[in-house]
Amino acid sequence: MFTDIRQLTPEQALVEMRALADRLAALDIAYHQQDAPLVSDAEYDALKRRNEALEAAFPALIQANSPSRRVGAAVAEGFAKVRHAVPMLSLGNIFTEEDVYDFMDRIHRFLGIPVDTPIEMVAEPKIDGLSFSAVYQDGVFVQGATRGDGAVGEDITANLKTIGALPRVLSETGGDLFQRHIPARIDVRGEVYMSKADFFALNQAQAAVGKKTFANPRNAAAGSLRQLDATMTASRKLSLFAYAVGEVSDATWTTHYGFLEQLRAWGFPVNPEIRLCRTPAEMVAFFQDLNARRADLPYDIDGVVYKVNRLDLQARLGFIARSPRWAIAHKFPAEQAMTKLERIRVQVGRTGALTPVADLTPVNVGGVVVRHATLHNADEIERKDIREGDTVVIQRAGDVIPQVVQVVSDKRSVDSKPFVFPVVCPVCGSHAVREDDDAVFYCTGGLICPAQNKERLKHFVAKESLDIDGLGDKNIDLFYELGWLRQPADIFRLEERHMLDVIGLDGWGQKSAVKLFDAIRRVAAGVSLPRFINALGIREVGVATARLMAAHFGTWDQLSAAMMTDEARNTLVQIEGVGPVMADHIVNFFAEPHNRDLLADLVRLVVIQPYERPAGVITPLTGKTVVFTGTLVTMTRPEAKDRALRVGAKVAGSVSAKTDYVVAGAEAGSKLNKAETLGVRIIDEDLFRQMLDAGEKTDYAKTVTGE
Ligand code: IVH
Secondary structure, three states, X not given: OOOOHHHOOHHHHHHHXXXXXXXXXXXXXXXXXXXXXOOOHHHHHHHHXXXXXXXXXXXXXXXXXXXHHOXXXXXXXXXXXXXXXXXXXXXXXXXXXXXXXXXXXXXXXXXXOOOOOOOOEEEEEEEOOEEEEEEEEOOEEEEEEEOOOOXXXXXXXXHHHOOOOOOOEOOOOOOOHHHHOOOOEEEEEEEEEOOHHHHHHHHHHHHHOOOOOOOOHHHHHHHHHOOOOHHHHHHOOOEEEEEXXXXXXXXXXXXXXXXXXXXXXXOOOOOOOOEEEOOHHHHHHHHHHHXXXXXXXXXXXXXXXXXXXXXXXXXXXXXXXXXXXXXXXXXXXXXXXXXXXXXXXXXXXXXXXXXEEEEEEEEEEOOEEEEEEEOOOHHHHHHHOOOOOOEEEEEEOOOOOOEEXXXXXXXXXXXXXXXOOOOEOOOOOOEEEEOOOOOOXXXXXXXXXHHHHHHHXXXXXXXXXXXXXXXXXXXXXXXXXXXXXXXXXXXXXXXXHHHHXXXXXXXXXXXXXXXXXXXXXXXXXXXXXXXHHHHOOOOOOOHHHHHHHHHHHOOHHHHHHHHOOOOHHHHHHOOOOOOHHHXXXXXXXXXXXXHHHHHHHHHHHOOEEOOOOOOOOOOOOOOOEEEEEOEOOOOOHHHHXXXXXXXXXXEEOOOOOOOOEEEEOEOOOHHHHHHHHHOOEEEEHHHHHHHHHOOOOOOHHHHOOOO
């Protein structure tokens, strides 16, 4: 019945093992879940034994979904994944006092509230830890998760349970009578951190037994929380502060401050430094005070978070990409240090941009060892007169790449020479040119430049693009050098062409190879349209634009068909948020014959999912193209546009035959005439609001992250 295993090639074995995995999984479902066995027990056992024999003979080929590993596989493979009902978002950053005023200005303008009418803000320390989500069902803690990529995190329920500060059950006796209500379901969010004292004690204990120490409390907290074995987490001292909410079945509070008091009443630790501010001046004063006391606080903070207090205003403000418009992080000033600049190296990016990088004598800046700094471009080097061998002041702010602030000129050696920026690409030798009034030099090598090709591949698989686990920068470099990967489509042929080569590579266990191929196959089986567009690496097209394009065209077929017509540029500039320069880059990308070939090849290997409209927001405006004209009374133009986008409408700048509705405010101009000529339906502000509300959910966070 079965071929003699000794006569099988690994490829044949793999094909058979995959078939067995599928067959056995189907038999399991029929037997266990449907009580309807498809084969006799003897037949089932024979299949299982055959699979085991194959695995014994070809251990390198054991699949992640192998029937022999199905039980307990989740534990061995890492944490289970948890999809957040409401995405966990990030915050925009600001750095100066002026930015605080600008931020408040923007909020006032967006809402149409005069600048001298105060909008109350909550100012909170920004805790430097790891964000968590804790879901309570009928007041009982049922699930804990990390932030992950914002949409899907890791299940850390067991780990969170070991943190004493997290209420296992929401208290019904704290606070006032009003605060004793327990929602049927609520997702409380906050930050897990390790206190400075516990961090030092832990490092001492680790060092005493020769174990690795942690660079800072944040890393220690991360290392302790993300332990597969929760008893390890329990042995570390972790604490937390709660400060936000995800999904909630019934909220009784109407302000963020009220919510924080509710959290306290339920038994959560809420940061004691949090204050209400009525003006930007008060916000700045809070920031300065906290910065001055930063070192004395028992935990690390890296800035202040400002949040609009009224939830109705928060809801109106909504989100830009993945950050709320109603909150922002004000980061503490960068930390600086002095060190030697050993060498200036010029890197080539995926668009061919030449970026100079400073290699430094490693130096500790605020707890982190810095080895490289960006020098931006040739002009920057010239302006600051930065030379190899100089002593320089560098600074590091938050997650930003360290920068060279200035040269310490009295330490410069007498024989130092100005840096000469290369006129050829340091990788492929092609000419480097700069476009008119552009500070950046570009390699003209295009497709022949290995550096550009490699960077394009890295961008293609990066987290915000196709997110292929196991294909990091180092592996891309390696596979490229080996000639296995030259263009994106090759990734999806890697298993077929080079499976055994990969397994045979130095440092590549069989397990890691199988894991990589599994990850590639998973991506090939379905990638979201915005991710795919972003992955193409079109100049100026990032995540936000990719999402706008996906929302506009709906499917890859429609997008690429539209790009093949003479109207492509016009169609693109009609999309709100896509400018003429961006449109040109997009059109050029699709016009390039090589790119067309590359895409044709790619779409045969990858399933691109149609754009999914964010759930729960079907209104009469969803999917319709809307144009605004004239002045609206109850909301500003930006708010009107934003709300239309949130319910899945497309907002265009001018009226055409494709326009579904023209929203006409007071003193509407020529667009109104054009709408009348073309017979486009004209609606007033009142009707527009009714259409928005006919289905608009209060769950705003959900409406922004359609993938
Ligand atoms: S509010 C939608 N408040 O900062 C806004 N975040 O840069 C959700 N963080 O991922 C965040 N302290 O991990 C908020 N008081 C605070 C915070 C805080 C620390 C972290 C959080 C978030 C990151 C955003």
